Amino acid sequence: MRVAVVTGPGEVDLREEPTPVAGLDEVVVEVGATGLCTMERRLFLGIKKIYPVAPGHEVAGRVVEVGDAVAGLPGVPQVGDTVTVDLLTRCGACTACRRGRSSLCKQPQGGELSDGTLSFGAGLADYVTVKAKQAYGTGSARIEHAAMGEPLACVAHSLRLGGLRAGDRVAVVGAGYMGRLHLALARQAGAASCGLIDLSPERLAEGLAAGAAWAAIPSEALAAGGKQDLVFVTAGAQGVLEAALEMCDDGGTIVLYGAFPKDVAATVSPDYLHHHEVTLLGAYSQEPEDWTQAAALIASGRIAEDLDALVTARFPLEDVGKAFDLAANSPVYRVLVG
Numbered sequence: 001m002r003v004a005v006v007t008g009p010g011e012v013d014l015r016e017e018p019t020p021v022a023g024l025d026e027v028v029v030e031v032g033a034t035g036l037c038t039m040e041r042r043l044f045l046g047i048k049k050i051y052p053v054a055p056g057h058e059v060a061g062r063v064v065e066v067g068d069a070v071a072g073l074p075g076v077p078q079v080g081d082t083v084t085v086d087l088l089t090r091c092g093a094c095t096a097c098r099r100g101r102s103s104l105c106k107q108p109q110g111g112e113l114s115d116g117t118l119s120f121g122a123g124l125a126d127y128v129t130v131k132a133k134q135a136y137g138t139g140s141a142r143i144e145h146a147a148m149g150e151p152l153a154c155v156a157h158s159l160r161l162g163g164l165r166a167g168d169r170v171a172v173v174g175a176g177y178m179g180r181l182h183l184a185l186a187r188q189a190g191a192a193s194c195g196l197i198d199l200s201p202e203r204l205a206e207g208l209a210a211g212a213a214w215a216a217i218p219s220e221a222l223a224a225g226g227k228q229d230l231v232f233v234t235a236g237a238q239g240v241l242e243a244a245l246e247m248c249d250d251g252g253t254i255v256l257y258g259a260f261p262k263d264v265a266a267t268v269s270p271d272y273l274h275h276h277e278v279t280l281l282g283a284y285s286q287e288p289e290d291w292t293q294a295a296a297l298i299a300s301g302r303i304a305e306d307l308d309a310l311v312t313a314r315f316p317l318e319d320v321g322k323a324f325d326l327a328a329n330s331p332v333y334r335v336l337v338g
């Protein structure tokens, strides 16, 4: 089978790799579509210089083989089912995993191809194998939607940690792909309103078309949306935390979802947090229960329209280089391969 390997900045090769066979507790999935995420973008642009490497962790496809130890168990996908797959490895043994916080597993991520090449998912390929418990059925949903399982699980994680409840007033900083997934899930969860904050007029207009209650540039956000119960930050930059604090109402929560540049520092008044009972928390990656929610939502079709609007382009695997080029060098929501 073929698998894409990034060999240097701007360079992607398709290599041959033995077609996988299911282990006892695994499934083999014929890849239908794989999304290109920030990690792929950074590798291709040479911001993250780890070469050669086989990326691709936002994968959906059709089950073609189920391991003997799990075949037929209730909940285990069957041959022919469409699934979205969690390609992260978690040890289950470290302090984080033992506390049910496996998104913070202490074991370094990553696997290997047959020739020892580092793999971060290796999902830009014809097939992937994964533990059966990490394959989640998506019913009759489009494969492009199923391939959004991983980012949606991350956003479900963000909403869960943030404690979003029906009736909450929500603001999302950043109207890119992750911001739009927050908008879709917040609306689905019954938010009283969900507004978007971004610098790009195009993205604000597209967010309004997708159902945002309001959309504003940062300097006009408070006037446009007023105080909020929850503020999700999906685009970290200098001054964003302070602006989020200003928007956050008493008793509210700020969720730091997106990465910040490492050199950004913020001034926060501990006394303010105390007197106003403001919660400040980070949300990173996802956990099994977030996957269950994400897959169920995809399968339900209830956010199909939201997800459709986020498919920027789809390329066959042989054109994986073109897909990387588009994802790395243009403002896109999601570029898919497969």
Ligand SMILES: [Zn+2]
Pocket: 037, 038, 057, 058, 150, 151
């Ligand atoms: Zn991702």
Ligand SMILES: [Zn+2]
Pocket: 090, 091, 092, 093, 094, 095, 096, 097, 098, 102, 104, 105, 106, 107
């Ligand atoms: Zn662990």
